[in-house]
Amino acid sequence: xxxxxQDFIDQQLQDLNNDGVDRxxxxxxxxxxxxxxxxxxxxGIPVSRAFAKSHxxxxxxxxxxxxxxxxxxxxxxxxxxxxxxxxxxxxxINKINAMPHTPDFIIHTGDLSQLSKPSEFDTLDQALKGASxxxxxFVPGEHDMLSDNGEQYLERxxxxxxxxxxxxxxxxxxxxxxxxxxANLKAGGMGSLGHEQxxxxxxxxxxxxxxxxxxxFAHIPLWTIHPDWGWGTDDSEQALAYxxxxxSVTVLNGHIHQIMQKVEGxxxxxxxxxxxxxxxxxGTAPSAGPMKVPADQLQRVLGITDVNYVxxxxxxxxxxxxxxxxxxxxxxxxxxxxxxxxxxx
Amino acid sequence: xxxxxxxxxxxxxLVVIAMLLLFAGSPRVTANDQPPAxxxxxxxxxxxxxPQTITVPVGATVTWTxxxxxxxxxxxxxxxxxxxxxxxxxxxxxxxxKAGTYSxxxxxxxxxxxxxxxx
Numbered sequence: 245x246x247x248x249x250q251d252f253i254d255q256q257l258q259d260l261n262n263d264g265v266d267r268x269x270x271x272x273x274x275x276x277x278x279x280x281x282x283x284x285x286x287x288g289i290p291v292s293r294a295f296a297k298s299h300x301x302x303x304x305x306x307x308x309x310x311x312x313x314x315x316x317x318x319x320x321x322x323x324x325x326x327x328x329x330x331x332x333x334x335x336x337i338n339k340i341n342a343m344p345h346t347p348d349f350i351i352h353t354g355d356l357s358q359l360s361k362p363s364e365f366d367t368l369d370q371a372l373k374g375a376s377x378x379x380x381x382f383v384p385g386e387h388d389m390l391s392d393n394g395e396q397y398l399e400r401x402x403x404x405x406x407x408x409x410x411x412x413x414x415x416x417x418x419x420x421x422x423x424x425x426x427a428n429l430k431a432g433g434m435g436s437l438g439h440e441q442x443x444x445x446x447x448x449x450x451x452x453x454x455x456x457x458x459x460x461f462a463h464i465p466l467w468t469i470h471p472d473w474g475w476g477t478d479d480s481e482q483a484l485a486y487x488x489x490x491x492s493v494t495v496l497n498g499h500i501h502q503i504m505q506k507v508e509g510x511x512x513x514x515x516x517x518x519x520x521x522x523x524x525x526x527g528t529a530p531s532a533g534p535m536k537v538p539a540d541q542l543q544r545v546l547g548i549t550d551v552n553y554v555x556x557x558x559x560x561x562x563x564x565x566x567x568x569x570x571x572x573x574x575x576x577x578x579x580x581x582x583x584x585x586x587x588x589x
Numbered sequence: 590x591x592x593x594x595x596x597x598x599x600x601x602x603l604v605v606i607a608m609l610l611l612f613a614g615s616p617r618v619t620a621n622d623q624p625p626a627x628x629x630x631x632x633x634x635x636x637x638x639x640p641q642t643i644t645v646p647v648g649a650t651v652t653w654t655x656x657x658x659x660x661x662x663x664x665x666x667x668x669x670x671x672x673x674x675x676x677x678x679x680x681x682x683x684x685x686x687k688a689g690t691y692s693x694x695x696x697x698x699x700x701x702x703x704x705x706x707x708x
Contacts, residue, residue, distance in 0.1 A: 323658040323677065359660060359676060386697045390660065390674045431666045431694035432702055473636075474700040531635035534658050 309416050312340050312347045312377065313461070313549040315498030316518035318387065319368045320358035325521035325534035326542060329358075333371050335567045336519040336548050341376045343550070348415065350377045353498035353516060354385030354426065354463030356401075360392065365400055384409055385463040385499065386426040394427060410441050412448050418553060419452060421445065423462035425477045435464030435477035435499075442482050454489050457553070461496040467506060467513045470526035475500050484511065494562075496549070500532075503564050514562055517547035543568035630654065631703065633661050633675070633695075638703035645685060647707055652682040661701065666692045 317333045326332060340347065350372070357364035372380055382401040384394055394408060402409040408427040413420050423445070425435035437445075449458070460466065466483060468476030477483075487493045493511040501523035506513040521534045522545035529535070537545060547566040554561070629645045631638050634656045645651060653663045655675040663672045663681055669691055672681035685691070685707040695701035 321658075325658065359674060387660070390697065429696060429699040431692065431699050433699050472700065474698055531637070531657070533635065 308552075308554050309348045310343075310345060310550060310552040311349050311351060311415075312343075313351045313353060313496050313498075313516050313551060314340075314519055315353040315463075315516040315549075316355040316385065316501055316520055317352070317368055318355055318358045318518070318520040320361055320364040321520055321534075323521075323534060325536045326546075329520040330367055330371065332543070332546055332567060333368070333519045334374075335543065336546070337371060337375045339548055339565065339567060341374075343376070346376045347550070348377065349379035349381060350375060351420075351422075351461055351496065352380060352382045353461055353496060354383050355387045355498065355518075355520075356382065356385070356397075357388055360388055360390040360394075360396055362396060365396060369400070381413070381420070381422060381461075383422045383424055383462055384426055386429070389427055406444055407440055408438075410444065416553075418457045418459060419449075420459045420461070421448065423460060423466075423483065425462050425464045425466070425480075430478075433478050434468075434471065434474045435462075435466075435480070437462075437477060437479050437483055442479065442486075445483055446486050449486050449490075452490075455491050457492040457494070458487050458490045459494045459496065460487065463497065464499045465497040465504070465513070465515055466495050467508075469500060469504055469515075470532075473526065473532040475526065475532070487511065494551070496551075500526075502545070505562075512562075514549070516549045517545065517564060517566070519546055519548070519567070522546065628652065631663070632656055633663075633701075636661075636695075636698055636701055638663070638693075638695075638701060641702075642704040642706060644706040644708060647688055648684065648686060649707070650682050650684040651705055652680055654678070654680045660697060661695045662697055663693050663703070664696045666694060671696075 314333075314336055318329050319333065321329050340350065352372075356368045384397045384401075388394065388397040389408075394402070398405070398409055405411040405422075408424040409422075410424045411422050423437060423441065425437050427436075428438060429436055460483070462477070464477050465475055466477050466480040468480075470476070488509075491510055495511060495513045497513070497515045498518070500515050501518035501521065502515065502525065503517060504513075504515045521542075522537060523532050524535050535545075544566045546568075547564055550563045550565060552561045552563070627646060628650045629643050629652070631640065631643055631651060631653045633639075633653060636657065636659075638653075643651065653672065653675065655661050655677060658677055660674045660676045662674055663670070665671065670683040670693070672683075674697075675681055685705060688707050691705040691707065693703055693705070
């Protein structure tokens with residue numbers, strides 16, 4: 245078995261060495277996940293241009309703002325795939341703090357902890373206190389609701405939320421909805437939102453103008469990426485039906501520890517890298533378990549996601565930055581893995 | 590007590606012991622007709638319960654061991670048993686005292702399912 249595992253790791257590394265999860269790799273993902281779906285992407289466009297623009301002279305005007313998504317910190321994980329996940333989380337925070345403009349807030353899309361231990365939540369909270377953005381929004385991952393039905397998580401990060409921890413808020417004209425799809429999972433199924441939450445979502449969106457930009461965020465992808473590995477949400481279609489009438493919908497997820505993007509109609513889907521360890525591309529390994537890469541490669545497969553909302557351009561740009569980049573490269577050579585521009589109206 | 594009485598008492602005691610042995614022995618003979626309750630192991634590796642279906646006699650104890658770098662659970666779909674979270678190399682055991690088919694899954698990764706058949 246170790247030999248088998250090594251084989252697929254080598255294959256993954258080979259892909260990495262071929263210019264990272266680059267345009268080629270991204271196109272490969274597209275080909276795989278694009279079946280029957282309309283894809284748009286700007287993988288061939290130098291990401292640095294969009295990054296520079298959003299942080300350049302246009303930034304800060306009117307209602308423009310940016311926020312950062314981080315995901316899957318797995319504090320407490322200490323296996324070979326990354327023996328020091330607290331250090332890589334700190335690197336992610338340093339990266340956020342080095343941004344030319346302080347993001348308005350941070351969204352953490354779950355798996356804060358490895359085993360839902362109080363000490364793990366403590367470590368995460370302590371590290372995030374050092375972030376330039378003081379407002380942090382959370383949704384839980386399955387690792388945050390392991391043995392206590394999420395009590396520990398809800399007590400710390402679920403104040404004022406409904407049910408298993410879902411909620412919504414408005415920021416500068418954009419409506420954000422944090423959904424929980426890791427509670428009460430059924431045997432043989434994938435992620436699940438459940439009837440109660442779906443009903444709440446329908447009510448939450450009712451009466452809002454169709455021109456309101458919507459951002460949905462949840463831990464497990466709200467689109468089916470790889471059913472065999474449970475990389476999808478059984479009842480996500482119902483949730484997506486409720487947002488159909490809106491002119492611009494962005495869906496941000498974690499869980500799969502790698503970037504996947506899809507644009508379907510007015511809905512842009514995006515998954516973020518982990519700050520802890522990478523996972524294999526769908527179906528390329530015996531399981532979705534942590535993928536070990538050589539230490540000097542690790543920061544290339546971990547990262548943060550910078551989301552820029554520019555009112556004047558009516559566009560929302562998503563830039564993924566691996567941790568391995570130095571902050572000074574932000575203006576010219578971000579080395580981001582992919583970028584999607586989606587019209588907001 | 591006379592010598593004769595002692596002999597009678599001894600004989601009576603022997604008879605009682607023999608009868609006790611005879612009666613006590615009967616069920617033991619029946620029990621020996623069946624194989625003893627075997628304990629069984631289920632390994633969790635690469636997000637799979639192996640073997641996925643395991644058949645054991647009534648009274649057997651099944652032990653799950655997690656060999657993954659990610660925590661798992663073994664939870665009966667009918668609420669019969671529920672493991673704690675098993676981190677790497679941690680184990681969970683359950684003794685099956687009634688015949689039946691017990692379906693279970695990992696409540697963290699519900700795509701992982703297995704069955705214990707108790708005969």
